[in-house]
Amino acid sequence: MFWDTSLIKRTYIVTEQHRPCQEASWLPWIFLHLKTYPLCGKIKAAKLKFKAGEKMVTQLKYSNTNTYLISGKKGCVLFDTGWAGTFGLLCKALGEKNITLQQISCLIISHFHPDHMGLAGELAEHGIEPVIADVQLEYVHASDHIFRKENNRFFVPLDENKAKIVSIRQSRKFLKSLGISGELIHTPGHSPDSICVWLDDDRSLLVGDLAPLYELEMHKNTPTGESWERLLKLRPKRVYYGHAKTAELDSSLPAAPCDDDLYALVKRIIRLCEKGQTPERISLRTNAPQKLVKDVLQIYVTHPGVSINGILDRLEIKDL
């Protein structure tokens, strides 16, 4: 029997959508029902105001998405959120860094896919103002149907009336009000509503799901390639991704070095999938654990054009 790749795609899309909720299913209930999240505020709060010489960006990883705190001189921005249902995990991640919800002034969302905006509505209810770029306005509810379809009881649709609408052209002025020197940049490619944050002082870019730089070759003359062309003119030193590992551009270009054997194994898994082999058969033929095969294929079918390094980076399996 030949493997139906559209079936893999459907299966994996469903799996991917459910995974963050499964991993977080009980924690939010505890946080919400015991009302413990205000305890975050009782922890002696770390200072989040940026001082010269300090790193402006702090990574918060509590779901499948990398989210970030940007510390300005007058306020702190959260960049992206996890899936709806991960609010408790966000609080826990903040608590571990000695940071309170109340210290966060606003939320900027790289794009309105469910793994980046899932908590936006809920965070707005807790006083964190959502910021919507003008180029994102028509996509704000693009993922609502996904949460409805999975009966996600945690999802709160975003109310634009509670949001701050910022024009991309005026974004420097907005960020300045938070003591951040930088701008929002419209970077279509992964989605038409994708935006990046550029930080002048850090020479850093937060790019959401824009394809990693080491895949640039395959995106020439596409919206992704054109977006990167504009971004690289800024001569960034560091790139923070929505899923891949942070790239330091002065020391080395992000070639994503990895174990040769693992690289060859992933390449073989992809080749066998393209020949129509089932994940079970691929696992038998390569001796790779079934979970690894399924994870590799999930990334392969849900990220068209992804490179082997891109798969390894996204799965964070280089250390296996």
Ligand SMILES: [Zn+2]
């Ligand atoms: Zn994503």
